Amino acid sequence: MRPLFALFIGLLFGAGLALSGMTSPAKVQGFLDISGAWDPSLAFVMAGAIGIGLVLFRVARRRLPPPSHRIDPALVGGSVLFGVGWGLVGYCPGPALTALGSLDPKALTFVAAMLAGTVLQRFVASLRVPAGGLGRPAGDATANACGA
Amino acid sequence: MVIDWQNFTPLASLAGGVVIGISAGLLAARSGRILGVSGFVSGFFEADKEWTARLALIAGLILAPLLIGTVHTLPSVVPDVGWTAVIAGGLLVGFGTRLASGCTSGHGVCGLSRLSLRSAVATGTFMASAIATVFVLRHLA
Numbered sequence: 001m002r003p004l005f006a007l008f009i010g011l012l013f014g015a016g017l018a019l020s021g022m023t024s025p026a027k028v029q030g031f032l033d034i035s036g037a038w039d040p041s042l043a044f045v046m047a048g049a050i051g052i053g054l055v056l057f058r059v060a061r062r063r064l065p066p067p068s069h070r071i072d073p074a075l076v077g078g079s080v081l082f083g084v085g086w087g088l089v090g091y092c093p094g095p096a097l098t099a100l101g102s103l104d105p106k107a108l109t110f111v112a113a114m115l116a117g118t119v120l121q122r123f124v125a126s127l128r129v130p131a132g133g134l135g136r137p138a139g140d141a142t143a144n145a146c147g148a
Numbered sequence: 149m150v151i152d153w154q155n156f157t158p159l160a161s162l163a164g165g166v167v168i169g170i171s172a173g174l175l176a177a178r179s180g181r182i183l184g185v186s187g188f189v190s191g192f193f194e195a196d197k198e199w200t201a202r203l204a205l206i207a208g209l210i211l212a213p214l215l216i217g218t219v220h221t222l223p224s225v226v227p228d229v230g231w232t233a234v235i236a237g238g239l240l241v242g243f244g245t246r247l248a249s250g251c252t253s254g255h256g257v258c259g260l261s262r263l264s265l266r267s268a269v270a271t272g273t274f275m276a277s278a279i280a281t282v283f284v285l286r287h288l289a
Contacts, residue, residue, distance in 0.1 A: 086241060
């Protein structure tokens, strides 16, 4: 991955996030609030991204390891925790990073806490809690690992 | 169910989603990589050789809305919640996404595009838990 290409991908991804409305915590929470005044816009983001993604990832499939279908407690438990944090603030990792440019103290603090959470997970994993516990070995190269 | 028509932006959201899908698909096709933000961030804590590329991708993410913001008004990126929620939310997102090996981009966009059962379970779980959290915050608390 060349730095210039990575910069291009970051710009494209960031532009998509900004245009789609994903960078607005209020809009994200409006989407998640299905029993209030529901804003379904972000379902269209998923539809657009996965619609084109199905085609492009099919083209790219020889370049990637086959997708994993392994379901384990770490996957489910981690996703539950992530969802609570996402709902609480309205930031998932991508939009949190795009918000750094605003230099808003809350955006900066959120990203600092997110980094601390990342480090904490690595530390807990390094303690090698027995299976079913909080730990996933730090070097676990799950085929679908984010950014693997 | 009441639709919030005032804030509903189907076309911009669909277009933005397509751009997100193209960026993830291009990275996969050219570099054989999954565009997962939590994974890219966590890479900084690993002894790998792609520090520059990771930093460049994140720089692009930060620059994009600033560039677009010069020609087009974007909604506020500031969360309207208290400091405790900001800190707790950040910790949960960082810890949870790494434990689950992925977030909205890695599991939600890339994994679902690859028809991964693992990513479908992750996406269903974090969506359900986020919806439940907002429900508790707005309608029970």
